[in-house]
Amino acid sequence: MRKLNYILPIVFFALTDIAFSQVSGTILMDSLSLPGAEIKFKQSDKVVSADFDGNFSLPIESKTGNDNLIISYAELSIEIKNVELSNGKLNIGEFEMPYFKDISITEFEQLSELEKKNCQPTYCWGQLLGYLRTDKLENKYLTLNCEEKITEFEYNPTTKTIVVDWNIIKNCK
Structure with a gap:
């Protein structure tokens, strides 16, 4: 019985930490919400869709390391490389689809x-x-969650994918 008293709190906190670990944000186009945009991690099969207001919340399945976040809408995708996954929540802000x-x-x-x-x-x-x-x-730039124009990205016209590094956009204002 004493072992159970020690194990239950550990299991509870581990499960609640997993349940509340998530990436969230808002997907926009022309500063208007973009419902239906799909968001997923590259190394996961879990996909969520932005709601009517463009908001999404994607659970983080892995607690350590980095992964690529992919936002897709109407044949165009933005792949954000090296998103730092850690315990807790990560709000990526507002992202403008080009x-x-x-x-x-x-x-x-x-x-x-x-x-x-x-x-x-x-x-x-x-x-x-x-x-x-x-x-x-x-445009030859992205706005994503920045007021500044981001020019450091690659566009692959074959896959219709924009690739940008998280380190470029994570601290912009």
């Missing part, structure tokens, strides 16, 4: 056939408005 490059119908017609394969038409009520070039981003 856009693919928007081009006009005239600009699309001037592209090569290979470049046209990287374009998606944009319609409104059945009328063609223009195209999105999925091999290019609208």
Whole structure:
């Protein structure tokens, strides 16, 4: 019975620590909430979706080391490398999802056939408005959770993934 008195508190605190260890934040696009954005760790199968207000909370399964946080919406992903996982909570703040490059119908017609394969038409009520070039981003910078423009990132047009290091954005204001 005495062993049980020692073991129960240890198990309780271990389970509550795991249950409350999480990464949270808000996903935005044009400073508006982005419901439905998917968030996961690269080394995990657990995926959560941002709620109506763009907020999410993702449990941390591993207490030690680093992992990559992946935020995805409409074929575009941001991979934040080397997110420091530790006991407790980590709030990553507000993250702005960037856009693919928007081009006009005239600009699309001037592209090569290979470049046209990287374009998606944009319609409104059945009328063609223009195209999105999925091999290019609208801006050459990210805002993420910073007021400053982040230019230190890589964009892979094949996988449509932006890769940025956590150390670049974790202390920005």
